[in-house]
Amino acid sequence: MAAILQVHNLTVRYNGDSALEDVSFDVQAGERVAIVGPNGAGKSTLFNALLGLVHPTSGKVEASGAEFGYVTQRSAVDWSFPVTVHDAVMMGRITRMGWLRWQRASDREIVRRCLEQVGMLEYATRQIGELSGGQQQRVFIARALAQEATILLMDEPFAGVDTPSQEAILVILDRLRDQGATVLVSTHDLNLAVERFDRLALLNRQLVAYGRPREAVTPQSLAAAYGGSALWRGEDYAMVLGDIDCCGEEGHHHD
Amino acid sequence: MTDLLELLVEPLRYPFMVRGLLASIMVGTLCAVVGSYVVLRGMAFFGDALAHAILPGIAIAYLLEINLFWGALAMALLTAVGIGYLSRRGQVKEDTAIGVVFAASFALGVAILSTVQSFSVDLTHILFGNVLGVSNTDLWLTAALGAIALLFVILLYKELLVISFDPILAATLRLPLTALQYLLLVLIALTVVVSLQTVGLALMVAMLVTPAATAYLLTRRLWHMMIVGAIIGAVSSVAGLYLSYYVNVASGAAVVLVCTAFFAVAFLFAPGRGAVWTWLRGRRASST
Numbered sequence: 001m002a003a004i005l006q007v008h009n010l011t012v013r014y015n016g017d018s019a020l021e022d023v024s025f026d027v028q029a030g031e032r033v034a035i036v037g038p039n040g041a042g043k044s045t046l047f048n049a050l051l052g053l054v055h056p057t058s059g060k061v062e063a064s065g066a067e068f069g070y071v072t073q074r075s076a077v078d079w080s081f082p083v084t085v086h087d088a089v090m091m092g093r094i095t096r097m098g099w100l101r102w103q104r105a106s107d108r109e110i111v112r113r114c115l116e117q118v119g120m121l122e123y124a125t126r127q128i129g130e131l132s133g134g135q136q137q138r139v140f141i142a143r144a145l146a147q148e149a150t151i152l153l154m155d156e157p158f159a160g161v162d163t164p165s166q167e168a169i170l171v172i173l174d175r176l177r178d179q180g181a182t183v184l185v186s187t188h189d190l191n192l193a194v195e196r197f198d199r200l201a202l203l204n205r206q207l208v209a210y211g212r213p214r215e216a217v218t219p220q221s222l223a224a225a226y227g228g229s230a231l232w233r234g235e236d237y238a239m240v241l242g243d244i245d246c247c248g249e250e251g252h253h254h255d
Numbered sequence: 256m257t258d259l260l261e262l263l264v265e266p267l268r269y270p271f272m273v274r275g276l277l278a279s280i281m282v283g284t285l286c287a288v289v290g291s292y293v294v295l296r297g298m299a300f301f302g303d304a305l306a307h308a309i310l311p312g313i314a315i316a317y318l319l320e321i322n323l324f325w326g327a328l329a330m331a332l333l334t335a336v337g338i339g340y341l342s343r344r345g346q347v348k349e350d351t352a353i354g355v356v357f358a359a360s361f362a363l364g365v366a367i368l369s370t371v372q373s374f375s376v377d378l379t380h381i382l383f384g385n386v387l388g389v390s391n392t393d394l395w396l397t398a399a400l401g402a403i404a405l406l407f408v409i410l411l412y413k414e415l416l417v418i419s420f421d422p423i424l425a426a427t428l429r430l431p432l433t434a435l436q437y438l439l440l441v442l443i444a445l446t447v448v449v450s451l452q453t454v455g456l457a458l459m460v461a462m463l464v465t466p467a468a469t470a471y472l473l474t475r476r477l478w479h480m481m482i483v484g485a486i487i488g489a490v491s492s493v494a495g496l497y498l499s500y501y502v503n504v505a506s507g508a509a510v511v512l513v514c515t516a517f518f519a520v521a522f523l524f525a526p527g528r529g530a531v532w533t534w535l536r537g538r539r540a541s542s543t
Contacts, residue, residue: 051427070427081295081420082471082480091417095428100410127475147428 004029004066004182005050005151009059012045019045022059023207027184027199029150030177034193034213035186037203038226043186046203047153050184066182069149071140073156079129085139086124089114092146114142118172134165141172145181152176154185158192170196190217266500274394275386279496279510282453282462283488285401288408288481289446290467290488292439295477296419299464300350301338301440304357306447306459308334310364313381318371323381324396327451331444334360339440343433384455384507386496397449404445407438408481415439416477453492454507465514466491472518472525487517 003026012020020042027033035043048054050061051068069092089111090103097103115121118138128136137157144152158166173183187193193200193213200213202225209221266272293302312330316323338356342349368378380388389397408415418425418435425432447459454462470484495510502509523531 053423053426068427070424072421072423076423077421078295082475082477083416083420084476087416087476088420091413091421091424094413094417094430097413099414103413143424 002029003027004063006062007050007059008062010046010049010056010061011058012042012049012054013057018205020049020056021206023203024059025201025207025210027151027182029182030180031182031198032173032177032196033182033184033199033201034197035184035201035203036188036190036193036225037208041204041225043203044155047155047184047186050151050153063151066150067148069144069147069152071137071144071152071154071157074133074136074140074160076155079136081128083128084124085115085120085126085128085131086111088128088139089142089146092143092149096148111142111146114145115139117145117175118142119168132165133161134168137161137165137169138172141169145176150180151182151184154183156186156188158187158189166192262501263497266497271387271389272496272500274389274391275506276493276496278389278394278397278453279386279492280489281397281401282450283466283490283492283510284485285404285446286450286462287466287470287484287488289404289442290463291470291477291481291484292415292419293443293463294467294471296439298443299460301353302443302447302463303460304338304353305331305334305444306451306456308357308360309448309451309456310361310381311367312364314364314367314371317377318367322392322396324393324448324451327448328400328445330360331448332441335440335444336437339437380455381451382455382457383505384451384453384458386453386506386510389452393452397452400445400449404442404449407442411435411438412478454510458507458511461511461514462488465511465518469514469518469521472521472528487514491517 005027007023007025010020010023011018023042023046035046037043045054047070049056050063051070052061090107092114093103093107093110097107112121112124115124118141120135120138120142123131123135123139128139131139141152141154157169161169173185176183185193185197194217195213197213199211200209200216201207202209202216202221204225208225209216209218267276290302293299309327309330312326312328312333313323314326316326319326334356338349338353341347341352341356347355414425414430414435415438417428418430418432418439422432425435443463446463447456450459450462466488467480467484469487470480470482474480474483491513492510495513496506498504498513499506499509521529523529526532
């Protein structure tokens with residue numbers, strides 16, 4: 001299978017301060033990639049560089065024929081805005097419609113189908129502020145689908161979302177994978193990243209490790225990404241570490 | 256009934272009253288539509304500042320004996336772009352940039368005007384509006400510029416909605432974010448200038464904010480908010496004008512007070528969201 005996304009030696013510096021340093025990795029079509037790292041590790045910078053919102057100092061991003069869809073972090077949006085679920089998803093159609101054009105029946109049909117895919121069709125006429133956090137996240141996934149994006153970038157989709165909603169989002173991602181959609185997710189939840197994703201990128205300005213989650217996450221790579229002290233303070237990092245250290249590849253589940 | 260009709264028709268015998276009403280309806284509508292963005296983007300301070308900052312433009316136009324409209328328009332555009340530029344540079348916060356530019360500009364206007372003896376009467380009109388002094392030329396200018404502003408809001412509805420709701424999405428969709436943001440500032444500037452004669456610069460922010468904020472409490476979609484706001488703005492303008500005719504109060508102030516009354520009613524009684532219902536629900540919940 002050909003790589004849908006190739007990142008070559010990507011370096012981004014802001015006023016001389018490096019945010020990303022020589023990051024290279026490939027993503028195959030249909031893969032689900034978790035990007036994990038401490039605050040300030042450059043996860044957002046990486047997304048911005050992929051989206052073309054920041055220009056790399058050096059290196060390049062190749063995504064032949066792929067369209068990026070950005071699933072905005074929930075905290076970045078004013079949810080009291082007078083916009084319905086349908087309106088919010090229709091925003092993904094804007095550039096497809098073109099300037100000075102109104103939505104057509106075909107656009108509305110696509111919005112309906114995308115809402116159906118994320119199980120939010122019955123909420124179409126609700127104002128977005130009336131939804132739960134998980135539902136809001138699903139609406140934004142539908143918006144990226146309406147954009148006809150082939151690579152979805154999701155910025156902390158599980159932050160502030162309860163477990164059932166998190167599960168609902170993961171089920172949607174499973175379904176999207178079956179349709180060949182590629183998904184990159186930034187998250188703080190290392191456990192989730194290890195158990196539910198195909199690839200894991202451990203990022204701390206440099207790409208510390210990249211590969212199958214249980215191969216990428218080792219005591220050494222975690223220590224390199226988080227630093228020894230932070231590692232032991234963070235509860236779930238310690239949990240994952242313990243998992244791998246003492247129980248090997250069995251993949252015990254923690255509640 | 257005929258008495259009421261008589262009350263409504265009677266002022267229309269005066270051409271200045273008809274012109275005033277037409278101007279008020281246009282201004283009320285335009286302010287609410289453009290004001291929807293002012294409310295949603297939290298730009299009330301910007302709107303207020305912009306209104307005040309056009310004073311030197313008016314003063315210079317007065318000294319040069321050209322239509323005050325053009326002086327105001329030039330100054331409004333200059334200020335809008337200037338504030339946009341200063342806050343984009345990121346060295347000062349946006350509200351600080353607005354504070355600096357607006358106070359300086361207003362002071363310059365007062366300084367220029369203080370050198371002109373005969374200006375005192377007109378200054379009151381500029382500050383508080385003089386809708387009954389609207390000339391035919393003013394009416395046409397209001398209609399033309401107002402129509403241009405509305406046209407932009409309608410034609411770029413979906414783009415302006417996205418840059419206001421989710422600028423990051425707008426950027427990833429390759430929309431010209433900066434240009435659209437400047438356009439919005441220019442539309443607000445245009446609206447302020449068009450409305451100057453009706454409400455005056457001291458009360459301008461009320462026309463930009465209050466009808467749109469009232470509509471915000473009553474609706475759930477942006478275009479509904481704009482339409483409801485436009486109706487509230489137009490009705491308030493007409494009601495305020497009649498009020499000023501019969502009770503003999505300043506017209507700009509009357510219009511703003513009527514707007515505020517609408518807002519108060521919506522704030523208290525808006526279906527599902529009004530303060531009264533929230534309070535009643537709270538009481539019922541605590542009593543059971």
